[in-house]
Amino acid sequence: METLGFGGFSYTFVKLLVAFILGTIIGAERQYRQRTAGLRTNVLVAIGACQFVALTVDLSGAAGAARVISTVVSGIGFLGAGVIMKDGLNVRGLNTAATLWCSAAAGASIGAGLMPHGVLFTVFIIGGNTLLRPLVNAINRIPVSEGSSEATYEVRVMTTMDQMSHAREHVQESIEAAHYPVSDIQIIDRPGNVVDLVATLVSTSINPNELDAVVAALRKLDCVTSAAWSSRTIV
Incomplete structure (x- = not known):
């Protein structure tokens, strides 16, 4: 199979490199916020998802990649559950778990050869974790009336x-x-x-x-x- 030759190896290297960079960008923000799953975890999730999908594309084409992507999604769910902690009535780590899930999606996009999609998705991930923070803080400061609370x-x-x-x-x-x-x-x-x-x-x-x-x-x-x-x- 041609994709298993040097050309296929070079392309896989490029995919992993891009997934590594995107995982670093996503993880750096989490590391700066001192979250449980930081830089290294997000990088490993991104390149791991990338490699699983890229390997399947090389071996069995798009049909096999679709099956692997669904497996990656469920597998990351178990990994994300490990960073979710319950502290009394508060639940912590949900956003970090969601970010891990998104890192896997970005890596899977790169592994499937959809690099522009993975890059664009990473921009939206960073935007969700940074640009929305002021809005979240503003909403949290709004007094909640008894009549509208559950x-x-x-x-x-x-x-x-x-x-x-x-x-x-x-x-x-x-x-x-x-x-x-x-x-x-x-x-x-x-x-x-x-x-x-x-x-x-x-x-x-x-x-x-x-x-x-x-x-x-x-x-x-x-x-x-x-x-x-x-x-x-x-x-």
Whole structure:
């Protein structure tokens, strides 16, 4: 096969060199940001994907390359999962994993002989990781209203054990009268014949003023010692 001769070797060298350069460009930005997968990892992903695809093109043509590319995509998925970490409610490494995935795509493009496509794709990768950062920071600084956020809302009422049933009826009626269905009311025992009634709302978006009014009305009841509402952002 002609592609296995010197000419094919020279072309493979050019492909790997271009993939190496593109992987370096992508990885340098990640290294500068002190990310888990930095310069060397992105370079290795790019040249590895390039070589897998280039080798398959030389041996079995475009049809075989298509099968290998699909394998590279799934394989990089496992590699990317290794850089994703969960820290409490926060998940870190998603962008780095996505960048690895894109490095593989750039390398695969070069391996398939589509060098202009790989170069153009690399420009978009760098743009996504750099040019969009100011926009992301600006969006993150915008205050999020309670009405537009997706969260779990709870109304917490403190009462006595003797008044628990009476207070529970008032809590459910008051909340549902404001058109917020209650999914559950949990009873939490406290010392001194005191219990907390925690009502979880079905709605994921509310009007804070309406819940303020519900809580204010509950506080006026003789069977209620205190009342408040809170929200937890859905992750």
